[in-house]
Amino acid sequence: MRDASVHNPGPAADGDIHDVIIIGGGVNGCGIAMDAAGRGLKVLLCEQGDLASATSSRSSKLIHGGLRYLEFYQFRLVGKALAEREALLRNAPHIIWPMRFRLPHRPHLRPVWMIRLGLFLYDHLARRETLPSSTGLKFDGSSPLKPEITRGFEYSDAWVDDARLVVLTAQAAAQRGAQIKTRTACVEARRTDGLWQIVLEDRLTGQRSRHRSRALVNAGGPWAGELLASVIDTPVRRPLRLVKGSHIVVPRLHDGEESYILQNEDNRIVFVIPYEQEFSLIGTTDVDYQGDPAAASISPEETNYLLHVINNHFHQPLTHADIVWSYSGVRALFDGEGGAAQAASRDYLLDVHAQHGHPPLLSVLGGKITTYRRLAEEATDQLCELLNSPARAWTRDATLPGGDFRDHQSLLADLQKLYPWLPAATAQRFTRSYGTLTHELLQGARSMDDMGRHFGADLYAREVHYLIQTEWALTADDVLWRRTKLGLQLRAGAAAMLQDFMEIRSKWRKP
Ligand SMILES: Cc1cc2nc3c(=O)[nH]c(=O)nc-3n(C[C@H](O)[C@H](O)[C@H](O)COP(=O)(O)OP(=O)(O)OC[C@H]3O[C@@H](n4cnc5c(N)ncnc54)[C@H](O)[C@@H]3O)c2cc1C
Known part of the structure; x- marks a missing residue:
């Protein structure tokens, strides 16, 4: 009772x-x-x-004006979002960084001159301090796209670790x-x-x-x-109006740091974004949704749709067997009923x-x-x-915690000088997650022995303890899927081991 x-x-x-x-x-x-x-x-x-x-950990993770919203004449929204892009890049340089987007041109798309005009608008609707402007592109034999796709465009936006x-x-x-x-x-x-x-x-x-x-x-x-x-x-x-959007994660589809924005025949767009070094993030869909938002998951139709769009553009074929993870989020849109979900x-x-x-x-x-x-x-x-x-x-x-540094390379160099024993990939991950707070996480550590118990990938007890103490982490999922994305790399069984460890450690959390 x-x-x-x-x-x-x-x-x-x-x-x-x-x-x-x-x-x-x-x-x-x-x-x-x-x-x-x-x-x-x-x-x-x-x-x-x-x-x-x-929803806030299940997005496409873009800090963007939304190029496609120009098609719906939403200039005010695009201008407002582009202005915010600059502020966020300044305030959280550890978890938000510039990204170039490649837009392949195919026959069903608007004419080249119209896309150029759209990109010109996108470049100029708000002040750009650091991001380069858009350009035209020619794809050659080294392109990951199908050989018949020979032209396209490139423009700037930004990426964020949403969670x-x-x-x-x-x-x-x-x-x-x-x-x-x-x-x-x-x-x-x-x-x-x-x-x-x-x-x-x-x-x-x-x-x-x-x-x-x-x-x-x-x-x-x-x-x-x-x-x-x-x-x-x-x-x-x-x-x-609740609209579900889903993503799939697959082994990296292409080399290079740029993302692709693919426009399908139904006018919807799908992003292919480099993700966690070894992976590509592909999404999203727009499906009207009823039910508990926490229970949203990808349907077979959404998976087929995403694979179909990729296979229409990339020469390396993608199948269900390539999918290592998927997630779905539910948007809450206020503008009315009816009409295509992507147009709301x-x-x-x-x-x-x-x-x-x-x-x-x-x-x-x-x-x-x-x-x-x-x-x-x-x-x-x-x-x-x-x-x-x-x-x-x-x-x-206002700089967000850990974002008070000049540039990423000097922060990384500082860390490597102070903690030369830390593997380069881990130092890189820490700067991209914690920025200058990495010093707090590593305070007093003199060798890998001081990182504590190893859970797999590059996750050690010291980081888990830091996340419990300072970031409200309570469960293995909090650590593996939101504070980090190490869930993509940990062996089966490691999550259970981590959960046991956290249950004991959480008792010692600061009130
Ligand atoms: C598929 C998809 C892709 C997207 N991509 C992008 C993108 O690339 N760029 C972009 O800018 N935006 C994007 N968005 C939009 C963005 O993700 C959302 O606008 C944003 O995350 C909404 O945040 P929120 O805080 O309003 O809602 P949420 O993140 O959903 O937070 C609401 C919280 O309220 C809590 N809650 C509910 N009821 C209670 C209660 N009774 N008591 C206590 N807590 C409660 C919930 O647990 C939840 O955590 C995308 C959205 C989706 C779905």
């Missing part, structure tokens, strides 16, 4: 009143937590699973005083006596606790509608319920990882206004 306190959590656990409670530890919830905490607001964020366990972006943003929020509670679901939110009365449930113990806040943010991503209907008890004004806007909407005398509710609907900082800034501007707080926007030039 469950403890009585589970059903009756009693008075507010934290006597103090929060300014904002945020439901959802994806990129948008964490972005708002960081911005609001930095403006001096007292913030609590609850996430029912791990940070970034839903790490979320965790580092949560760290930045916590450094500024935000309370981040993972494995904690919001199960009830009611307006009483001018405040939000919130009930949270610890998903590990079942224990419930009561909290109060002056404002509530619903950043539940694909759960945002369900949260309104069943937890927050507020009418759903803008029904969300990827922009965001901040839906505010604020009646006089009632505590405000702000719901985040839609959005892209690329625009998360801007979304968070607009959301926090509105919260500050509603809460009569004068604090100003500050995140545009």
Whole structure:
């Protein structure tokens, strides 16, 4: 039988009143937590699973304006996203870096002059500080594409480790005083006596606790509608359209650091992105979705579709047997019902319920990882206004934890000087994951013996311990699929060994 306190959590656990409670530890919830905490607001964020366990770790991982949105005349969205691309490249150079994209030209595509015009617009819709502009291309015998594809284009965008972006943003929020509670679901939110009365449930113990806040943010991503209907008890004004997108991971399809953007006969596009050195990431699809977003997985039709697009473009044939991993995420799109899923806007909407005398509710609907900082800034501007707080926007030039270095090569050289015994590939992975925080991870280590128990690939106990202590990692999946992508490389059985180790270590986690 469950403890009585589970059903009756009693008075507010934290006597103090929060300014904002945020439901959802994806990129948008964490972005708002960081911005609001930095403006001096007292913030609590609850996430029912791990940070970034839903859509924010299942994206195509691009920081992009979205070249294809130009086809739908979404110039405002593209311009806004391109401006953010520059800010994010500056603020998180360890986990976000420039990438060139090759667009093969085939007969069913728009004429060359029109694509050139689109790329010119893409180059100029926002200021580019470092990224090179687009160019035309000729493919020769060394190209991985089919021999009949001889022409194309190349343009710039950027790549992001999406799950790490979320965790580092949560760290930045916590450094500024935000309370981040993972494995904690919001199960009830009611307006009483001018405040939000919130009930949270610890998903590990079942224990419930009561909290109060002056404002509530619903950043539940694909759960945002369900949260309104069943937890927050507020009418759903803008029904969300849920659209599943899936990716497959295969052994590396081509040499070189550039990605390919393939436009299919149905006008949809599929990216082929170099991934974790040895692999290519291929996606995505757009399929209307009903059901639990956490249960989304790739269907045989989606897999066949992705293989078909690749086999239409690349000369090396790809089959089901090549697929080493797949994942699916659910987009929450706010713009209406009907029409092709790929044509629905990827922009965001901040839906505010604020009646006089009632505590405000702000719901985040839609959005892209690329625009998360801007979304968070607009959301926090509105919260500050509603809460009569004068604090100003500050995140545009705010470096994320570990991102305070000049360039990647000098950071790597510094590390190799300080830790000459660390294998070069591991040093490279650490700089791309932790940036300057690598020094914290390796503090006091003098040889590989100090890295502790080995779990396979280049994962050692020291890194796992660091992730438990500083990045809210609790399970083997948190480490293998979100804090790192070492799940792609570890032998079967190693995950179970890691899970046992973490269960013991987590007991020693800092409160
Ligand atoms: C296939 C695909 C590809 C994409 N590619 C790109 C791309 O390349 N570039 C780009 O910019 N964008 C991309 N996007 C969009 C981007 O991933 C999303 O816009 C973004 O991740 C949404 O973040 P979020 O925080 O709103 O939602 P989520 O990341 O889903 O976070 C919501 C969180 O709320 C939590 N939650 C729900 N209910 C509760 C509750 N009751 N209590 C506590 N917590 C709760 C959930 O567990 C979840 O973690 C892509 C999306 C998809 C699906």
